[in-house]
Amino acid sequence: MNRVWSRIKNWLIAMGSPPLFYRWATSSLAWLALLAFLVLSSGLIWGIGFSPTDYKQGDVYRIIYIHVPSAILAESIYILMAVSGFISMVWRAKIAGMLINSAAPLGAGFTLVALVTGSIWGKPTWGTWWVWDARLTSTLILFFLYAAIIGLHSSIENKTKADRAVSILAVLGVVIVPIIKKSVDWWQTLHQPSTFTLTSSPSMAPEMYQPLLVCVLGFYCLFVFMLSNSLRGEIISRERDKAWVKKQFFKQ
Amino acid sequence: MSNILKVKNINCQRSGEVVLQGLNFEVEAGKNVEIIGSNGSGKTTLLRLLLGFINDYDGDIYWNDSKVPSKLQEKDIHCFYQGHQIGIKPLLTVYENLKFSSSGFNSSEEEITSVANKVGIKTFLNRQSANLSAGQKRRIAIGRWLLKDFNLYLIDEPFTTLDDEGVELIKSVVTELNNRGASFLITGHRPSELNSKKIYLDVENGR
């Protein structure tokens, strides 16, 4: 067990070096894409095509196979950014800072997907395009937090400095996010005695949530692929003056 | 003679360009050192590096013969610093600009008045600094040097915008503080008439 741990640790530390990550990403992109495609498509086809019809909501509920994974990913990516920000602040790892910049638009994208699919789900079920329930409201606020990070990073010309600034913001954000969620939950109960949550269906038949789990996994794989791709591009553009980049491109 | 400050083999790069290379010098107690160079030769970088604003360098800095760590928060150098921007607030009077400064806030009214007298701005003591000329504002800055005793004064380009009288004033103030055991590390474009060791920086180097 210890050996596995130390091997993982060594791999992580190695990945902290931009040139090594670049090489790993370049060689891995193909299989990452394939993996994402396989898992995601099987999950989606299974869920949307083959899972049983819900007796209450009919077929429209199938949108949860996109909505729920997006929402889960939206939150996970923020946590990843915060951890990365912490690493960047404490250990000054450049790649950790670059990761935030690469992950933020992806996170914002997933949040947006979650919001839109949530909205589409709500229309036939509750009759309106939007409803201020606790989950949707928190997701909207999460979107604003992503926007703040993207906005701040783009406004600072010196990108190393920009990385450090968004690290601070991400770390602060991850502390605030649970507080925001708790307070929005409580705000809901304050204003609407009967809480309804758009997204949690506690009584879900196994035939329904098995494909859901696969979809979640598929979305994660998709994210890893997209992040690796984006981070790879970010590394090249940031380090373009460094010797290793020049060697890389003039070698072939 | 003991060294207040010693700098050994400093190499510093900013944005990929070498700014300081192999810089070595010492500042002895009661003696002055002048860093002279044109714009962009690294004078301000050197000062900011000594103070801890720039952490990205190689080499060692010794304060009172003990080595100083390179992170800003761990540095404990008790010196007086005056940068390019002298921080004279236009809305404050001359008296207030002296009193609300890093050296003046524990000084009594008499001490501040006598310092103002020494640097020749006593008549403006209660005038808002916005109404003063650049040279007069510089005199306020010089007054701040006298309000509290430090061992080392790091001053970035003190002679700019000063007329001959102002230059004489600096010379007399520096001499007085030297006699009290303080040292000055100043920067400038041209060598001054101060009694000091001159170090020239070309766009790349140290002496």
Next chain:
Amino acid sequence: MADRDNTLNWFMLVLRRDLTLSFRRSATYITPLIFFLIVVTFFPLALGPSQSLLSSMASGIIWISALLSSLLAVEGIFSEDYRDGTLDQYFVSSEPVFVLIFAKVLCHWLVCGAPIILASIVSSIFLYLPSGALLALIISLLLGTLFMSLLGALGAALSLGKSAILSAIIVLPFSIPTLLMGTAIMSAAINQQDYSGFLMIMGAMLAIGIPGLCLLTVEAILLNYE
């Protein structure tokens, strides 16, 4: 201990200097107040002057206006000191800089918070705030504007030299708990319920926020020095 005394001296230096400067420039404390009143006025203009409507929305409108005014007011807290070299002196002082930052924030809160509270009292009349809620309004705004000043200072440090609107989108999401807490206090007061629990929560947020946010603000300022 001599060191603590010196830190206290430095704290008082920054506080006194900033207070003196703020009072010399009347725009510092008048503009937040006027801005607040203008924003408040827009609501009846946009929604109609119905007393029942405004009365039901009063605490929300006042809180939102207070947040926005606080935020805009604190925008320039570091810009002058950064430009004229005074900010450098905090770092050279060998004192813990976050204490000095708190001195600046405290001064700002004292100077701008009071006009905002005043404007909110006036607004409570404009918006027919139910009686009995006024005390809750003042107390909750006192705590809330302090928290906003702290957050706003962090936003100002992160976006030093950039636009105010960027600082706003950074800071506003983080002020949501304060907003929710403050309006909850108001609702409780209007319904004549006890709101001391909420006050304690806000107090706890401040207790953590004051050192935490000031420390992060120092980090953010240092970014500009690299």
